[in-house]
Every structure is written in structure tokens, then in C-alpha cells.
Amino acid sequence: MDERKSIPVPAAARLCAVYRLLCDLSAQGVNFVSSGDLGEALGIGAHNIRKDISHISGGGSGRSGYDTARLKKQIAEHFGLENEYRACVTGLGRLGQALVRDGQHIFKELKIVAAFDSDLNRVETIDVGVPVHPTYEITETVKRLNIDTAILTVPDPTAQECAERLITGGIKGIMNFTATHLKVKGGVTVRNIDLAGEFKILSALMFLGG
Amino acid sequence: MDERKSIPVPAAARLCAVYRLLCDLSAQGVNFVSSGDLGEALGIGAHNIRKDISHISGGGSGRSGYDTARLKKQIAEHFGLENEYRACVTGLGRLGQALVRDGQHIFKELKIVAAFDSDLNRVETIDVGVPVHPTYEITETVKRLNIDTAILTVPDPTAQECAERLITGGIKGIMNFTATHLKVKGGVTVRNIDLAGEFKILSALMFLGG
DNA sequence: ATTTAGTTGTGACATTTTTCACGGAAGGTG
DNA sequence: CACCTTCCGTGAAAAATGTCACAACTAAAT
Numbered sequence: 001m002d003e004r005k006s007i008p009v010p011a012a013a014r015l016c017a018v019y020r021l022l023c024d025l026s027a028q029g030v031n032f033v034s035s036g037d038l039g040e041a042l043g044i045g046a047h048n049i050r051k052d053i054s055h056i057s058g059g060g061s062g063r064s065g066y067d068t069a070r071l072k073k074q075i076a077e078h079f080g081l082e083n084e085y086r087a088c089v090t091g092l093g094r095l096g097q098a099l100v101r102d103g104q105h106i107f108k109e110l111k112i113v114a115a116f117d118s119d120l121n122r123v124e125t126i127d128v129g130v131p132v133h134p135t136y137e138i139t140e141t142v143k144r145l146n147i148d149t150a151i152l153t154v155p156d157p158t159a160q161e162c163a164e165r166l167i168t169g170g171i172k173g174i175m176n177f178t179a180t181h182l183k184v185k186g187g188v189t190v191r192n193i194d195l196a197g198e199f200k201i202l203s204a205l206m207f208l209g210g
Numbered sequence: 211m212d213e214r215k216s217i218p219v220p221a222a223a224r225l226c227a228v229y230r231l232l233c234d235l236s237a238q239g240v241n242f243v244s245s246g247d248l249g250e251a252l253g254i255g256a257h258n259i260r261k262d263i264s265h266i267s268g269g270g271s272g273r274s275g276y277d278t279a280r281l282k283k284q285i286a287e288h289f290g291l292e293n294e295y296r297a298c299v300t301g302l303g304r305l306g307q308a309l310v311r312d313g314q315h316i317f318k319e320l321k322i323v324a325a326f327d328s329d330l331n332r333v334e335t336i337d338v339g340v341p342v343h344p345t346y347e348i349t350e351t352v353k354r355l356n357i358d359t360a361i362l363t364v365p366d367p368t369a370q371e372c373a374e375r376l377i378t379g380g381i382k383g384i385m386n387f388t389a390t391h392l393k394v395k396g397g398v399t400v401r402n403i404d405l406a407g408e409f410k411i412l413s414a415l416m417f418l419g420g
Numbered sequence: 421a422t423t424t425a426g427t428t429g430t431g432a433c434a435t436t437t438t439t440c441a442c443g444g445a446a447g448g449t450g
Numbered sequence: 451c452a453c454c455t456t457c458c459g460t461g462a463a464a465a466a467t468g469t470c471a472c473a474a475c476t477a478a479a480t
Contacts, residue, residue, distance in 0.1 A: 008467065012418070016410040020389060034427065043391040046427095047469060054429055062476025063426050080417030081410060098308035107409040149412070173416040175409065179230060181253040189419050191412040193403065199317040199385065200226040200291060202359070202401040206383040207290030208222070209399050218437065244457065256457095257439055264459060272446025273456045 011052045015075050017042055018049065022072040034065035084109050085173075086147045090138065090162050091154030092117040092126060095177060095195075099151055100128045113145055118158070135162065142169025149173045156180050221262045225285050227252055228259065232282040244275035294319050295383075296357045300348065300372050301364030302327040302336060305387060305405075309361055310338045323355055328368070345372065352379025359383045366390050 021041055025033055035053070039046040056078045059070065076082045087110050089100040096115070103112045117123050118135040126132055133141050135158075141147075142165075150166045152159060152174055159178040166174065173189045176182055179197060182190050231251055235243055245263070249256040266288045269280065286292045297320050299310040306325070313322045327333050328345040336342055343351050345368075351357075352375075360376045362369060362384055369388040376384065383399045386392055389407060392400050 007418070009415070010467075012414050013407075013411045016414055017389075017404070017407055019410065020407065036427085041391065043393075045469070047471095050428065051430080051468080057429095061428075063428090064477070065427065079410075079414035081414060083413065083417065085413060085416075094308045094312045098304045102304045106406050109413065110409060149416070172420060173412050175412055179227075181251065183253075187420070189412060189416045191408055191415070193405070193408055194227070195403070196316050197223075197227055197230065198401055198403055199320060200229065200289075201223045202383050202385055202399060203293065203295060203319065204222055204226055204289035204291060205219070205401070206295075206359075206399045207293065208217070209397070210382060220437070246457085255439070258437095260458060261438080261460080267459095271458075273458095274447075275457065 007055045011055055012079065014042070014044060014048070014052050015056070016079065016081070018052070019072060019075045019079075019081055022068055022075070026068050026072055031068050032064040032066065033068055037065070082109060084111060085149045086145065087112045087149040087151060088114040088116065088142065088145075088147050088166075089128075089130075089151045089153065090116045090135070090166065091152065092119075092122060092128065092132065093153055093155075096151070096153035097126075097128055099153065100130060103151070110149065112151075113147060114141055116141075116162075118154070135165070138162065138165040139169040142166060142171060147171065149175070151175045151177070152182075153177045217265045221265055222289065224252070224254060224258070224262050225266070226289065226291070228262070229282060229285045229289075229291055232278055232285070236278050236282060241278050242274040242276065243278055247275070292319060294321060295359045296355065297322050297359040297361060298324040298326065298352065298355075298357045298376075299338075299340075299361045299363065300326045300345070300376065301362065302329075302332060302338065302342065303363060303365075306361070306363035307336075307338055309363065310340060313361070320359065322361075323357060324351055326351075326372075328364070345375070348372065348375040349379040352376060352381060357381065359385070361385045361387070362392075363387045 018038055021038060035046040035049040039049045056074060061067065087103070089096050089103070089112060092100070092115055100112055100115050103110055112130055115128055115130055115132045116135050116138055117132060120134055123132050123134050148171060150171045152162060154162050156179050159180040160182060163174060163182045163184065167184060167188055171188065174182065176190055176192045177195065179194045184190055228248055231248060245259040246256040249259045266284060271277065297313070299306050299322060302325055310322055310325050313320055322340055325338055325340055325342045326345050326348055327342060330344055333342050333344050358381060360381045362372060364372050366389050369390040370392060373384060373392045373394065377394060377398055381398065384392065386400055386402045387405065389404050394400055
């Protein structure tokens with residue numbers, strides 16, 4: 001039962017990548033795949049792949065490697081990867097707009113059902129395919145629409161405040177595109193994607209490596 | 211000289227975050243800051259911050275903590291964070307478009323000077339503020355315009371091929387928004403941001419944590 | 421039935437990364 | 451000028467993560 005928590009986060013992340021790869025392979029009609037092939041495609045050592053899979057007690061078998069469909073199913077079940085989530089996009093800057101429009105395409109299991117923005121003018125006029133509400137209605141709307149996941153693309157200074165409203169509304173997971181580190185209570189999962197930061201890191205690594 | 215390589219990548223990444231924070235503080239007129247405050251704001255232990263800074267032999271001092279401006283400068287110099295890079299966006303889907311339009315805003319030190327797309331029709335008609343070329347002109351254009359950084363937002367299957375063209379043109383760093391793991395020669399730095407993957411990881415962690 | 425080649429599962433090992441404890445320096449204060 | 455508080459630097463301990471070697475197993479081939 002608590003075995004779940006015992007899976008290291010990086011391992012879980014890798015397994016998600018494995019899952020995606022398995023989806024591709026499955027669609028291509030590949031029925032078996034070895035840890036070596038998986039590792040090759042993902043740029044990870046085969047040992048590592050096997051160890052990760054062993055965490056969820058995968059049933060790879062014998063000489064032909066892993067059964068694509070079966071492993072895929074195992075990973076999906078272990079991590080709830082095929083559950084559907086109801087999401088909202090908070091902050092309709094360009095990135096927010098792009099995400100609300102492409103969200104469905106990027107991540108099938110994510111149903112974006114609402115968006116928020118602090119600019120009332122924009123709320124009235126913008127058309128992104130889902131209802132747009134002003135930020136002061138976040139808590140109420142999240143509650144009403146039963147939204148469990150939030151995509152946060154607001155300007156840095158307002159991030160913490162928005163997050164709190166979202167959480168009060170009942171959000172359980174936040175994809176944080178803000179550079180601010182969110183302080184959240186237990187039970188709420190945050191994943192940070194700091195684009196500006198990533199670019200800085202890239203340039204730093206380029207500088208060090210060159 | 212090789213001290214540089216001895217800085218662990220996660221530490222470098224954290225220092226980039228510290229740098230950004232220092233920029234903010236500096237702009238706010240804060241002249242000194244303690245490792246504790248930095249850690250607090252970034253959600254990292256103070257010990258960790260100090261250790262990271264020690265890698266670049268920072269000159270934090272005495273009772274009042276670090277000199278904001280000085281530390282900022284030290285980090286910037288050590289990682290070349292204020293160098294300007296010439297970049298191109300490859301793949302003008304919605305995300306690509308958003309990035310080429312907002313790139314300057316998101317990352318000041320990145321000058322986006324060109325974009326590429328495989329759809330010739332789109333190449334002719336789209337207006338994103340920079341010249342758009344067809345993908346088969348990547349190598350030549352990158353060479354001609356002296357571009358050193360690439361933002362890769364093409365569909366997964368074409369990623370490796372595009373990357374190779376970019377590299378042949380002389381690219382030194384790639385921000386890879388593709389789910390494919392790029393195989394590149396030494397000397398080329400890749401940083402992966404797999405949005406779909408990140409969403410899956412978020413949902414996995416939510417599932418495990420709830 | 422036996423062999424053989426190929427692949428997994430895993431416990432021990434190595435490395436990396438984080439945490440900690442404490443000496444010592446800097447700057448106010450009386 | 452001595453004191454006292456606050457904070458940094460760092461080497462050593464601890465934890466987490468990744469690597470490896472090898473036994474066990476499977477499926478096909480002979």
C-alpha cells in the first residue's frame with residue numbers, strides 16, 4: 001500500500017516516459033520490447049529501465065522482453081495515467097492561450113473546462129473555446145465545475161495568491177509555469193516548469209560545456 | 211579551469227534560480243540577503259544554498275548575508291548568464307508561435323532571429339515578427355545568420371532530423387520541447403521540456419499522493 | 421529433451437547529491 | 451574595546467540515486 005510512495009520520483013518520471021513510448025510502439029504494432037531498446041530510445045541505461053520497472057513489479061518475461069500492451073497497462077494502472085482530469089488555465093497571456101487551445105491535443109487525458117484572467121476586458125472579448133472567468137471567481141468556479149488540476153500561467157507576483165484561491169476551490173494538482181515557488185499545504189501536488197529558468201540553465205550549461 | 215565542470219548540474223540549475231531572484235531583489239532595492247531568505251523564497255534549504263554558492267566561491271560576508279549585486283554579478287559571470295544568444299524557433303505550431311512571439315519577453319538575453327516550418331503555405335502567410343523559412347533551409351540559414359541556440363517545437367517524428375540539420379548549421383544548444391530523446395554529438399547541449407510528459411508526471415504524482 | 425542465446429529481476433556496490441554541525445568572520449552595541 | 455548576535459564556509463556524515471554483475475528464467479532451435 002505504501003509501496004507506492006517508495007517509488008523514487010525520478011523513477012516515476014522515467015516510467016511516464018516509458019509509458020508514452022509504449023503507446024507509440026503499441027500503435028505501431030510492436031508487441032514486445034526489451035529494456036535495451038527502451039533505454040536506447042529514451043537515452044537511459046537498460047539497467048535503469050529494468051530497475052524502474054521492477055519497482056512496480058512488472059512482469060517482463062523471458063527471452064523476448066516486455067509485452068508492450070501489458071507493461072503499458074501496468075504502468076497506467078499503477079500511476080492512474082488513464083484517469084481523466086478536469087483542468088483550468090489561469091492566466092491568459094500568450095502561453096496560457098496556447099495551452100488552453102492546445103491542451104487537449106498535448107495531453108488527451110486533460111479536459112480543460114475553464115480559464116481565468118484578471119483583465120476583465122480580456123475576459124469579455126477573448127475566445128479560447130472554453131468559458132473565461134475573472135480571477136476573483138476562481139474559488140467558486142473551481143468548486144462548481146469540480147476542477148482538480150490547474151495550469152498556472154499568471155505573472156509571477158500574483159502566482160501565490162492565485163494558487164491559494166485555486167486550492168481553496170479544491171484543486172489537487174498545479175502545473176506551475178511561474179518562476180515563483182508556491183507554498184502549498186500537503187495533499188496538493190505541484191510541478192514546476194519555469195521556461196525562463198530553463199533557458200538560463202541551457203545557456204549556463206552551454207557556457208560551461210563550451 | 212575544470213572546476214567549472216565540477217559543479218553539479220542541479221546546483222547550477224538552482225543557482226540560475228538564485229540569479230533570477232537576485233535580479234528581482236536588486237530591482238527592489240534590497241542590497242543584502244541571507245542564505246536563509248534565499249532558501250525560503252526558493253523552497254530550498256539554506257544549507258543547500260550556501261553550498262551551491264560555495265561552488266563558485268562566492269564572497270558572502272559576515273553578519274548581513276550576501277551582497278545582492280555582487281553575488282548576482284558573480285553568478286552571471288560564472289555561467290555566462292548575460293551573454294546574448296541568437297536563437298531560432300523550429301516548428302510553428304501553436305506552442306512555437308507563442309514562443310517566438312513571447313521569447314524576447316520570457317528571456318531577455320535570447321534574440322530570436324528566425325523561424326522554420328515545414329508547411330510551405332504557412333511559411334508564406336504566417337507573421338510572427340521574424341523571417342520564416344522552410345525547414346529544408348535550416349542548415350544554410352543557421353550558418354548564415356550565425357544562430358547558436360535552437361528552440362525545437364516540431365512534431366515528434368521529425369525532431370531528430372531537424373536537430374541534425376540545426377547542428378550541421380552550427381547550433382550549440384537546443385531547447386527541446388519534443389518528447390523524443392535527441393542523439394547529439396558532444397559539444398551540443400540539450401535541455402528537454404516535455405510538456406505532455408510533465409502533465410503525465412503531475413497526474414502520476416497526484417495519484418500516488420492522494 | 422537438451423542446448424543455447426537473449427533478457428529479466430535484484431541485491432550489492434559506487435556515485436552523486438543533500439543535510440548537518442560547527443568554527444570563524446563581520447558588524448552592530450554598550 | 452569586548453561582547454554578542456547573525457550569518458557564511460566547509461569538511462564530514464547521511465541519504466538518495468544510479469550502476470553493475472550475475473543467477474534465474476523463457477522461448478526457440480536442434
